[in-house]
Amino acid sequence: MKEIIAIIRYTFKENIRNKTFYVLLLFTIILLFISTLLSVLGGGESIRILYDFGLVIIEFFALLIIVFSGVNLLLEEMDSKALYLILTRPIPKEYYLLGRYFGLLYSVILSMIFMSIIHIILLLYTGWEPNFSYFVSIFFSGLKITIIGALAVFFSLFSTSRVSALVFTLFIWLLGHFNQEIKFLIDKISSTILQIVMRLLYYIIPNLQFFNFRELSDSGIVFSKIILNVLIYGISYSCICIIFSILLFKYKEF
Amino acid sequence: MIVLKTNNLTKIYRKRHLGKLYANLAVNNINLEVKENEIYGLIGLNGSGKTTTIKLILGLLFPTSGEIFVFGQKMPNRNMLSKIGYLPETPYFQRYLTGKEILNFYCQLTKIEFADIRIKEVTEIVQLGENINKRINEYSKGMLQRLAIAQSLLHNPSLLIFDEPVSGLDPVGIREIRNFIKLMKSQGKTIFFSSHLISEVEKICDRVGILHKGELKRVIDHKEWELKSLEEIFLETIEK
Numbered sequence: 001m002k003e004i005i006a007i008i009r010y011t012f013k014e015n016i017r018n019k020t021f022y023v024l025l026l027f028t029i030i031l032l033f034i035s036t037l038l039s040v041l042g043g044g045e046s047i048r049i050l051y052d053f054g055l056v057i058i059e060f061f062a063l064l065i066i067v068f069s070g071v072n073l074l075l076e077e078m079d080s081k082a083l084y085l086i087l088t089r090p091i092p093k094e095y096y097l098l099g100r101y102f103g104l105l106y107s108v109i110l111s112m113i114f115m116s117i118i119h120i121i122l123l124l125y126t127g128w129e130p131n132f133s134y135f136v137s138i139f140f141s142g143l144k145i146t147i148i149g150a151l152a153v154f155f156s157l158f159s160t161s162r163v164s165a166l167v168f169t170l171f172i173w174l175l176g177h178f179n180q181e182i183k184f185l186i187d188k189i190s191s192t193i194l195q196i197v198m199r200l201l202y203y204i205i206p207n208l209q210f211f212n213f214r215e216l217s218d219s220g221i222v223f224s225k226i227i228l229n230v231l232i233y234g235i236s237y238s239c240i241c242i243i244f245s246i247l248l249f250k251y252k253e254f
Numbered sequence: 255m256i257v258l259k260t261n262n263l264t265k266i267y268r269k270r271h272l273g274k275l276y277a278n279l280a281v282n283n284i285n286l287e288v289k290e291n292e293i294y295g296l297i298g299l300n301g302s303g304k305t306t307t308i309k310l311i312l313g314l315l316f317p318t319s320g321e322i323f324v325f326g327q328k329m330p331n332r333n334m335l336s337k338i339g340y341l342p343e344t345p346y347f348q349r350y351l352t353g354k355e356i357l358n359f360y361c362q363l364t365k366i367e368f369a370d371i372r373i374k375e376v377t378e379i380v381q382l383g384e385n386i387n388k389r390i391n392e393y394s395k396g397m398l399q400r401l402a403i404a405q406s407l408l409h410n411p412s413l414l415i416f417d418e419p420v421s422g423l424d425p426v427g428i429r430e431i432r433n434f435i436k437l438m439k440s441q442g443k444t445i446f447f448s449s450h451l452i453s454e455v456e457k458i459c460d461r462v463g464i465l466h467k468g469e470l471k472r473v474i475d476h477k478e479w480e481l482k483s484l485e486e487i488f489l490e491t492i493e494k
């Protein structure tokens with residue numbers, strides 16, 4: 001366990017000292033400030049605009065960081081052969097993968113918290129009254145990021161290039177927001193084979209719409225049962241991706 | 255005592271391209287034996303299978319057939335890795351970390367107690383001095399090599415496996431590595447290293463294995479190259 005923590009720390013330090021990480025974070029903060037200016041144009045709905053726009057920006061930039069870093073997380077160390085020195089230590093291979101994944105998550109979640117604090121300060125400044133729904137939205141955005149990170153790691157293990165791993169991850173992220181449309185198509189398609197394929201896609205692709213609590217917060221009602229189900233779904237999906245990644249990694253040659 | 259032994263070690267790289275399967279025999283039926291406290295050099299041309307052999311021993315590659323034993327234990331064996339210190343051909347470290355952070359990280363991976371004391375000891379051996387507090391992106395090639403050697407010594411291994419340790423170094427750097435290998439032998443360690451620089455191998459090795467096209471063609475004792483130069487023996491062997 002201590003070895004996993006050592007790898008988490010190593011990955012965290014590597015990320016927070018990476019200039020690209022800071023540039024993305026700075027860009028997000030600038031955009032949050034710009035959204036404050038835009039919200040003024042919204043008249044009576046200014047708080048709502050800042051609230052929604054801010055949450056979208058935070059999630060989008062966290063997604064960018066996790067996808068690019070997730071794909072590079074193992075590939076960079078494989079290409080540079082830096083992982084040779086780690087894998088020739090008396091530690092199980094899965095410790096390395098788990099440490100790298102959780103180290104990346106730790107960095108991204110921390111940056112999300114930092115961005116949220118700035119967002120909250122801006123919202124409070126415009127007269128927003130804090131509510132539980134905001135924190136639920138941020139929490140589930142984080143869970144969505146956890147899934148995308150696990151997928152990025154998984155794809156990076158069997159893709160031959162960074163670009164293909166990146167495209168696969170972004171494609172799944174995109175499809176993940178159209179699960180209901182896929183379901184609709186299944187009912188409309190007459191071909192049995194296509195129906196089977198679409199049904200497979202429907203179950204394999206993560207339903208990322210589940211994690212969207214921005215809409216729910218409109219009514220001010222947070223359904224505890226839904227929250228619990230989505231929480232179990234998100235954690236299970238990430239765990240399955242990581243288990244498959246571990247299996248691939250164990251039998252990978254370097 | 256035999257520290258490292260391979261029995262009919264074979265590695266075939268298989269790659270599929272456009273539906274066609276390509277096979278490349280990288281290492282073919284290698285039978286190696288490295289004795290305790292000896293310096294064993296594996297020499298061969300580029301692409302002769304030196305790095306593949308080392309990777310197979312360390313478990314970075316899986317053998318197609320054959321067996322590897324380290325200190326009598328069949329590999330892969332995680333516990334045996336704590337007895338091996340490895341130096342890759344082109345050592346690479348995370349460039350945003352300092353030398354000390356890197357060594358500290360490897361100490362944690364090998365469960366070394368009193369890491370600070372051990373880091374100080376190995377830093378003195380490799381003469382890295384105050385450079386240990388600099389970030390890796392400020393390191394020269396020579397400093398990187400010293401840091402790489404330091405990490406291989408942290409857990410006080412009995413067997414050192416070095417892949418092309420003098421590759422890309424200037425004459426001063428080469429001499430330092432040579433002296434360092436001799437120092438390690440004097441401390442009772444076994445050193446197994448690969449190189450294509452025959453002149454270097456000739457100076458320090460007790461025995462040499464000639465690898466050519468994935469096959470171990472000949473094993474020579476240092477007494478043999480006292481009569482005839484190692485270069486001549488090497489050329490005779492590969493041109494046969």
